[in-house]
Amino acid sequence: MTADRWFAYIATVDDGDDWQDELAWRKANPSLGVVLQIEDLRAEVALAREMPTRQNSIRRLRLNQWTQQLVRWIPMEVWADGAEAIDAEALRGAGASQASTWRGSTTCRRWRCCFRGE
Numbered sequence: 848m849t850a851d852r853w854f855a856y857i858a859t860v861d862d863g864d865d866w867q868d869e870l871a872w873r874k875a876n877p878s879l880g881v882v883l884q885i886e887d888l889r890a891e892v893a894l895a896r897e898m899p900t901r902q903n904s905i906r907r908l909r910l911n912q913w914t915q916q917l918v919r920w921i922p923m924e925v926w927a928d929g930a931e932a933i934d935a936e937a938l939r940g941a942g943a944s945q946a947s948t949w950r951g952s953t954t955c956r957r958w959r960c961c962f963r964g965e
Contacts, residue, residue: 859911
């Protein structure tokens with residue numbers, strides 16, 4: 848559809864920009880300092896650094912970035928550090944604890960097994 852009376856402008860950070868870099872913030876917020884104060888954005892980002900659950904909302908709503916999930920509960924770099932293959936034989940005989948969450952009596956929603964390390 849072509850309609851000359853409609854115009855859309857979406858400001859966003861560039862691919863590869865660090866979401867914590869103040870120089871990148873201005874790209875996604877052309878009215879920074881007018882509508883949104885830099886001190887307020889600094890405070891929001893500082894909170895998101897400490898609370899990963901806040902990070903994706905800052906990235907989506909203030910920087911117009913696509914995120915992999917709605918709420919991030921663990922930083923992606925920490926998640927990636929745990930991506931190593933597990934040697935099941937090395938765990939044989941190790942003490943462990945298990946937990947599960949059920950919906951009703953037949954649907955297991957979550958299952959977790961934690962092994963004691965050396």
